[in-house]
Amino acid sequence: MNKKEFSFYPLTPDRWKDFEKLFGPKGACAGCWCTYWMLKRSEYDILRKDGGTKKFFKKIVNEGTPPGILAYDSGNAVGWCAIQPRENYPVLQNSRILQPVDDKKVWSIVCFYIQSKYRKQGLTTALINEAVKFAKSKGAKIVEGYPVESKKETAPVFIYTGIASSFLKAGFKEVARRSETRPLMRKIIK
Numbered sequence: 001m002n003k004k005e006f007s008f009y010p011l012t013p014d015r016w017k018d019f020e021k022l023f024g025p026k027g028a029c030a031g032c033w034c035t036y037w038m039l040k041r042s043e044y045d046i047l048r049k050d051g052g053t054k055k056f057f058k059k060i061v062n063e064g065t066p067p068g069i070l071a072y073d074s075g076n077a078v079g080w081c082a083i084q085p086r087e088n089y090p091v092l093q094n095s096r097i098l099q100p101v102d103d104k105k106v107w108s109i110v111c112f113y114i115q116s117k118y119r120k121q122g123l124t125t126a127l128i129n130e131a132v133k134f135a136k137s138k139g140a141k142i143v144e145g146y147p148v149e150s151k152k153e154t155a156p157v158f159i160y161t162g163i164a165s166s167f168l169k170a171g172f173k174e175v176a177r178r179s180e181t182r183p184l185m186r187k188i189i190k
Contacts, residue, residue: 004121006073008130010066011080016058018070018077028113029160033057034068034082037089037110065138069130071114071123078118081127082111083135086144097178098146106142106186107135112162124162128170136189145172145185 011019027033033053035044038060047053060067067088071079086108092098100106109131114123132143149164164174164183172185 004073004118004123006071006078006123006126008127009070009072010134011061011068011070012066013062015070015077016061018072019061019080022070022077022080022115023113027054028080034080034111034113037082037091037108040090066134068111069127069134071118071127071130073118079114079123079127080112081109081124081131083107083109083131083143085140092146097182098184099178101144101176101184101186104142105140106144107138107140109143109145109162111160113160122169124166125169128162128166128172132170132187132189141189143172143187143189144175146182147185148181149183150181 009015023033031048031051031053035047035053035057039047044053047056065084067084068080068082070077084107086092086100086106089108089110092108092110093100109128112124112127128145135143145162145167147162147164147167148159164185167185170187172187174183175186176184
């Protein structure tokens with residue numbers, strides 16, 4: 001198979017319809033709309049029940065720095081990578097496994113969504129590289145990822161934070177591991 005040429009763009013308000021189409025009517029994974037790491041569990045559970053996570057995320061897209069990168073193939077959005085400064089993801093702060101390694105300012109990659117027919121083609125690594133470029137353009141010096149590293153086959157729905165090998169291919173290094181299957185990985189931006 002020939003290697004595909006993808007194009008990448010930050011998620012801005014003018015690309016919302018593309019994002020919405022990629023995520024589908026249910027928000028990619030059970031109504032999440034990429035808000036899982038942004039909201040306290042109690043808030044998330046309430047908003048997810050009535051479609052509020054989609055409204056919440058659209059407001060973020062409309063109001064500030066783009067919250068991630070879309071990948072396109074022939075004009076259609078086929079992949080997504082969420083990246084923002086770590087402080088925009090309060091759930092990370094409260095995670096026993098994913099708590100900060102130190103007090104350095106970092107940007108965090110927390111989620112991927114790739115259309116099924118585009119999986120296993122290197123798109124995750126390409127999205128990571130584009131996310132790092134985007135973070136660098138916003139002044140980031142360090143980017144973190146929180147992938148899964150499982151010894152057995154895992155369904156894509158359970159590896160939404162990516163897999164360790166994709167981060168390694170993008171030049172990330174493991175900096176901590178508080179769980180057998182969850183390395184914390186970093187890339188220092190030069």
